[in-house]
Amino acid sequence: MTKKHHHWIGGKAVEPVSGNYLATLNPSTREPGAEIAAGTAAEVEQAVHAASVAQPAWARLSGAERSEALHQVASAIEAGADDLMELERLSTGKVDAQLHMEIDMCSAYFRYYAGVVRSLGGRTIDQGANLHTYTRLEPYGVVAIITPWNFPINQACRGMAPALAAGNAVVGKPSEFTSPSTVHLAKLATEAGLPDGLINIVTGTGVEVGAPLAAHPVVRRIAFTGSVATGRRLAQDAGARLIPMTLELGGKSPVVVFADADLDRAVAAATSAMAMNAGQTCTATTRLLVERSLHDEFTARVVDAASKLQPGVDFGPMITEAQFNKVLAHFAEAAQAGLQPAVGGAAYSDGAAAAGMFIQPTVYTGIDPALAIAREEVFGPVLVTMPFGDEAEALAMANDTEYGLFASVWSGDVSRGLRMAEQLEAGQVSVNGGALTIETPLGGYKNSGYGREKGLEALHDYAQVKCVSLSL
């Protein structure tokens, strides 16, 4: 018997109006996973109403009071981590180390925004004598947070913690493939004392739930993480309604390795782009650009490391069947273009991994940058490598993409690393493994989207500025 999961609206579990549930798959085994409530516009209406009733009192609390409530949510996530992990494991097949890291980050998001909200404030503006002028950061009211299947609970917390800290109420719409952990988060938050209606979760498909949620007139801001195609459509609708959005979309991020880099660390970083969530990461550095004199030696080391990665131990399966098939279609297209991978290039066909949707870590070396596999986001454990001659060529190749989410540079020459960082067209740049954490803003240039998640920037994105001027 698979478990049925309901919506979470107004502080309680709510059964689907339609009476219908959507089946999901355990991607590690292809056995039936959880069943989730198949929501419709009717539950969106209930959830937005609950949020709009709860939000004004929440917004009137002081930052310190909201902070206290958010710390309670963080504690509840810590206490409920095992259950969250289990739900996430069933939906995504992620390996333990990955799950631990993601769930730890969830409570950390709430602690971070609980901390910084205590000093969130506007500024005073000196207009001379007889005027007292200041700004206030005010919430939007009800915000929609639409999340995908690659980091389900993590992305939900990433959006909800700053949105709530800024005084908003949230209606969340998790991916229909991976909803249970997000519903459980809302339950934990309610049990931890967060007022009813501040976090509501409506599950279901993008068309049945996401679209009416994004179009709801009471929703005044949308945070969306997902595909470029859906993001573009939502941005058009949001544009028509003149409401702001945060769009965290795809990437084809470069990792640029110069011959003077710390090679052991650079090899480990390049390899981790395949292992980390099996490449189903928006910021995955899947274009490996290596200085020509080092290219063959370096890529041989990455290929060797890739061949040692173990499915189910070092990385998990493709999380959805559509994604599994999409990666295989990329392999078929690459084969048609005459490419032979140096390692991988197929799904697992024997052992336990063959039962699930596991794809072999794959590296195509020394390929033409114009090929589809070098330009399109694959969202699997797949790297392409390309040699470059000098710094100028490295920069041109790194920027030769429609995306701009992330870039990584490895060089023993720190000045060169920072010079590259200045000119790379990406919202985040890591030089020599520099860390990107909850405190650092995440967001795109170009087709990777706009607005910022994480950091103080997210808190400001979930607030609007009011300026008040008093004549004395």
Ligand code: ADP
């Ligand atoms: P992915 O390829 O990562 O599944 P999608 O953009 O299809 O990316 O999905 C990301 C999230 O957006 C999911 O929660 C999905 O249900 C939702 N979604 C899909 N289509 C729409 C839509 N037309 N309107 C609103 N949300 C949608």
